[in-house]
Amino acid sequence: MAAGLAAGALWGLVFVVPRMVGHFGMVDITAARFLVFGAVAGLALGWRPAERRWPSARQALAVLGLSGLGFSGYYLLLAFAIVEAGTEVPSLVIGTIPVWMMLLGRPAGLRMAGLLPGLALTAAGIALMVWSAWPQTGIGGAARAHFGRGMLLAALAMASWTAFGLLNAAWLKRHSEVHAADWTNWLGIATGLGAFVLWLAAGSDLATLRAQPDGALFVLLALAGGLGSSWLATVLWNIASQRLSASLCGQLIVSETLFALLYSFLWDGRWPHASELAAALLFVLGILASIKAHR
Helix, strand or coil: CHHHHHHHHHHCCCCHHHCCCCCCCCCHEEEEEEHHHHHHHHHHCCCCCHHHCCHHHHHHHHHHHHHHHHHHHHHHHHHHHHHCCCCCCHHHHCHHHHHHHHHCCCCCCHHHHHHHHHHHHHHHHHHHHHHHHHCCCHHCCCHHHHHHHHHHHHHHHHHHHHHHHHHHHHHHHCCCCHHHHHHHHHHHHHHHHHHHHHHHHHHHCHHHHHHHHCHHHHHHHHHHHHHHHHHHHHHHHHHHHHHHCCHHHHHHHHHHHHHHHHHHHHHHHHCCCCCHHHHHHHHHHHHHHHHHHHC
16 A cells, blocks of 8 residues: 555656746656656666566567657656646546546446446546636636647547556566566666657757756756656556555555645645635545446
């Protein structure tokens, strides 16, 4: 339980990082985090040379594609969504991933009728949060357009990670000979390489990065995101997955969204509004109802 909750706490950090160093480009923030992830994965893979395993050409292609869906591409979309729409609504949209995974990867025997109450609660929670966060008419159309783009980007980020989750699980089932630790490190190295290419293609040059204020905070958050929210969070989640039932692990995923909301309110220095509390409660109840139906 502690490992699963700690993983959620680490994952929740990534939702507030773009707001903490938003004057840096989103490409730079994404690339920095995943360059650290790739470096840590490379060190972990080479820690015991006698047991080192490298992917075949076909495995490497699968790793590269999945790393783009589940890491670099996903987080780049999420970072832009947070810049456009804030932290709260994108974190709830991303938090519906367990439901989509359940629907799209629904096992035989799980009836849609049993999932409807949870889906209704989840949708109501997100709708209430969107309503409370949507810019008021007096603010002007530009703010509403930004918020709408943020919602779209959050939905694309959710779709990207959902596709990763389904394809990654299917690939691992078909290739049981691949060790999960090796697979994690391969993904990390591929993500680091992809992040480096992304930075070369669209990132800021080193002189521009050095000229930005809060450079030390940027480096610290890149280290925390790459080592903590990427590599260590994956290790902790694997520990929880090995010791708990799948249904209980699914419930612990909700902690990512709750921690993301907590960090956002702490960064803003305010208490959540009543509508935000109600939305979060509806969302959590909806996720738990969906998981109960799945059990």
